Amino acid sequence: MSDDVSAPARVAVTEAAAELLVRLRAKHGDLMFHQSGGCCDGSSPMCYPDGDFLTGDADVHLGDLAVDEFTVPVWMSRNQFEYWKHTHLTIDVVPGRGAGFSVEAPEGVRFLIRSRLFTDEEWAALEGA
């Protein structure tokens, strides 16, 4: 999902989450994710109509999820990224209620981050990219 084919993607999406994104896009238009931290529904990815959440220099663009015919950008606070950057993130979905203003909650489901460590090869490629 990066332009640089040699660097591995930092983010991915499961099939179930991708199907949900297709339905949500039909309802809300273009979408974006911002990974949250902290209390309650924290440490969860928040899905918003694209541009509803203002990103800036305080954020890192982790990549774009390629879903169907469109893409969904994924963002995270720069200071949070420092603690997360050694892990690959996959956006999944589970039954649940959610909280916050994430657009999937009314569907009775909640996006969820699944993480794995980058392999040494991937990490070297990311560091070099």
Next chain:
Amino acid sequence: MTVYAAPGTDGAIATYRARYDHWIGGEYVPPANGQYFENPSPVTGRTFTEVARGDADDIDRALDAAHGAAPAWGRTSVTERAIILNKIADRMEEHLEELAVAETWENGKPVRETLNADMPLAIDHFRYFAGAIRAQEGSISEIDGDTIAYHFHEPLGVVGQIIPWNFPILMAVWKLAPALAAGNAVVLKPAEQTPASILYLMELIADLLPPGVVNVVNGFGAEAGKPLASSPRIRKIAFTGETTTGRLIMQYASQNIIPVTLELGGKSPNIFFGDVAAARDAYYDKALEGFTMFALNQGEVCTCPSRALIQSDIYGDFLADAVARTEAVKQGNPLDTDTMIGAQASNDQLEKILSYFEIGRAEGAKVLTGGHRAELDGDLAGGYYVTPTIFEGRNEMRVFQEEIFGPVVAVTQFADFDDAIKIANDTLYGLGAGVWSRSGETAYRAGRAIEAGRVWTNNYHAYPAAAAFGGYKGSGVGRENHKMMLDHYQQTKNLLVSYSPQKLGFF
């Protein structure tokens, strides 16, 4: 031992309605769109009531009611408002057991906590602010012999409040009591996981408050929370939750130029200095309980002591005792007064906690106890239970840096005072911290060096009114639980008055 009957069964002391509308203008009002959502109890995973699914139209109606009530409410004397707050406290006290059972059923937390912490604290909070508003005074500055500046406190008007699900009634009261004491009208949106217990309370106190002073609209964040937070008709927004939504709410507030208060969580260090283990006495026992506080409220507390830092010279023995203490935590039916840890509040919470068990193990953190879902029998089989879990690892691991919001503590060791402070402050957050030492000097210096708004010293997880609570760094803006909270709900009116008959002479 008492096991309370579940609401909706024979002998229950708390009974939920089958359906809840919005609470607007002092009565139940059906949602404009006619839609409702199911509300399951985390105790069993089964739906026990359905709740109005609000949207912008309902928020507007609630704001109409609030604006209708605010002027007269803001003009009532502080004596009248204090009397009402005290009456609310008395009414809650009369129904304490009933409210505690209702809260446990909706949230999943053990009833021993709602009986002995959530409800008593909420009751006391109304009394504290009833007293604080009576004692509040404006000020006078004598500029010179003829010129006086008078400072009056005035209510903001109509304010918005968005409440989390971890202490549904207590967190609502933390925000309602100061807002009402200061003379504001409120539109409140509970969390979608716990929409009903606050309505249970509103019904109980309906005759005490003028209609429209408190309005409750339920629904999902994207559908009801957003139109409230972004409304140009509120003069302030208060939110407890996580960082991304906190930022979003600040962005909305910037468009309307209104103040925000935010309480956004933490990754609180709980520091045990070597002298804790100088004797195996009552204090040592208290310190072990302090360690185990990570399991309070199933770890669903923004100040959960989710990082335990133990000095190297006592590390092995203290940790062994702490593991034993954790394994003695009794998990079971939240309605049983012997139960110490109940159910996580929702399925997605449960799934998130389990996902952190995976990444914790993958990063090399060692599971000393727990690390899995707890499977309970019978009616509880469908509930969301997790075994209290201790990870051992290093502070840079993600289980040390992210708020898991479950009964999970990450443990590491430190060499000396400076090392302890360095690790404690190596976090994005700064809400709570714990310091345990028999030395007053060590405890004092540690408390002052830690970048957090609340440092519990030789205790943990106490939340008395009159102790200011709020965050440093990424943990938010503003302070709750203290009379200074009144400032967050008041404007300052300055009258600058000249008593001189003499002109200035400029014109």
